[in-house]
Amino acid sequence: MQAAGKLMKVFVTRRIPQEGMKLLSAAGECEVSQWDSSEPVPRAELLKGVERADGLLCMLTDKIDAEVLDAAGPNLKVISTMSVGFDHLAVDEIKKRGIRVGYTPDVLTDATAELTVALLLATARRLPEGVEEVKNGGWSSWDPIWLCGYGLSGSTVGIIGLGRIGMAVAKRLMPFGVKRLLYSGRTAKPQAAELNGEFVPLDTLVPESDFIVLTCSLTPETQGLCDKAFFSKMKKTAVLINSSRGTVVNQDDLYEALSSGQIAAAGMDVTTPEPLPPNHPLLTLKNCVVLPHIGSATYATRGVMSVLTAQNLLAGLRGTEMPKELVL
Numbered sequence: 001m002q003a004a005g006k007l008m009k010v011f012v013t014r015r016i017p018q019e020g021m022k023l024l025s026a027a028g029e030c031e032v033s034q035w036d037s038s039e040p041v042p043r044a045e046l047l048k049g050v051e052r053a054d055g056l057l058c059m060l061t062d063k064i065d066a067e068v069l070d071a072a073g074p075n076l077k078v079i080s081t082m083s084v085g086f087d088h089l090a091v092d093e094i095k096k097r098g099i100r101v102g103y104t105p106d107v108l109t110d111a112t113a114e115l116t117v118a119l120l121l122a123t124a125r126r127l128p129e130g131v132e133e134v135k136n137g138g139w140s141s142w143d144p145i146w147l148c149g150y151g152l153s154g155s156t157v158g159i160i161g162l163g164r165i166g167m168a169v170a171k172r173l174m175p176f177g178v179k180r181l182l183y184s185g186r187t188a189k190p191q192a193a194e195l196n197g198e199f200v201p202l203d204t205l206v207p208e209s210d211f212i213v214l215t216c217s218l219t220p221e222t223q224g225l226c227d228k229a230f231f232s233k234m235k236k237t238a239v240l241i242n243s244s245r246g247t248v249v250n251q252d253d254l255y256e257a258l259s260s261g262q263i264a265a266a267g268m269d270v271t272t273p274e275p276l277p278p279n280h281p282l283l284t285l286k287n288c289v290v291l292p293h294i295g296s297a298t299y300a301t302r303g304v305m306s307v308l309t310a311q312n313l314l315a316g317l318r319g320t321e322m323p324k325e326l327v328l
């Protein structure tokens with residue numbers, strides 16, 4: 001509990017939407033210091049900023065490990081991340097020290113699902129290539145065999161990780177005339193029944209899907225899941241979409257699969273590293289569409305995420321129930 005009149009020390013690792021910052025200052029309970037930049041906080045500044053902090057408001061770009069927790073010291077009660085993913089947090093270390101964690105599930109589901117569908121359509125129907133051809137004079141006439149791609153109608157869609165976002169993606173794709181919805185993951189999901197989703201092993205999903213969508217979390221089981229062996233089982237006409245985490249895909253193997261025609265195309269909103277260097281081999285391929293991790297990037301969603309992150313932080317500081325606490 002806060003001693004009377006004493007402000008809790010909070011470090012915010014980035015410039016965030018003002019709704020969230022307003023909430024923190026309106027609470028009048030914390031002394032906030034902030035890395036006030038649109039670039040990630042350098043490691044040395046993070047280690048300095050977090051010293052003696054009671055609360056840390058961080059981003060998915062900040063690696064919160066034992067070194068950061070040691071630098072913070074024993075006052076740290078709460079870490080509130082402005083993300084639904086938490087693979088950047090050393091959960092075991094955090095749990096050991098009794099620090100609570102807040103995160104932002106649900107509020108970004110619709111925006112992320114919408115972007116995933118947009119990326120799938122853009123990749124399958126070759127939109128970036130088409131736009132480029134219009135600009136560079138490559139469009140000479142309407143051509144019966146030019147810039148053909150793959151459509152969803154009558155297709156089989158395979159979703160790996162049918163959680164909140166996976167389900168929202170599936171709901172949006174079915175009205176395009178998808179014939180079969182397959183999904184793989186740890187457990188069968190009762191909610192998949194409303195879409196006639198079939199829970200199948202990966203060995204079935206991979207060879208039978210026309211579109212494979214990755215919406216799983218990054219875990220030891222999913223790290224490097226999409227590798228040479230995985231791509232060799234996919235249809236040559238299949239499209240891979242990744243809106244989970246970059247390291248679920250082995251990018252060297254993906255490059256091979258795309259450049260050799262082993263698979264048709266890939267659309268990735270997440271990469272390793274982020275940002276992907278502009279000279280990365282994947283960016284030389286026409287059948288690879290890469291976005292800069294913008295799944296949740298609508299004005300409204302980012303505003304709501306910042307508010308929820310601030311609410312979680314304040315609740316953690318007060319020792320009350322958080323709107324969205326990660327159960328460690």
Ligand SMILES: O=C(O)[C@H](O)CO
Nearest residue numbers: 082083084085108296
């Ligand atoms: O984990 C998250 O929150 C997404 O990847 C970005 O919004």
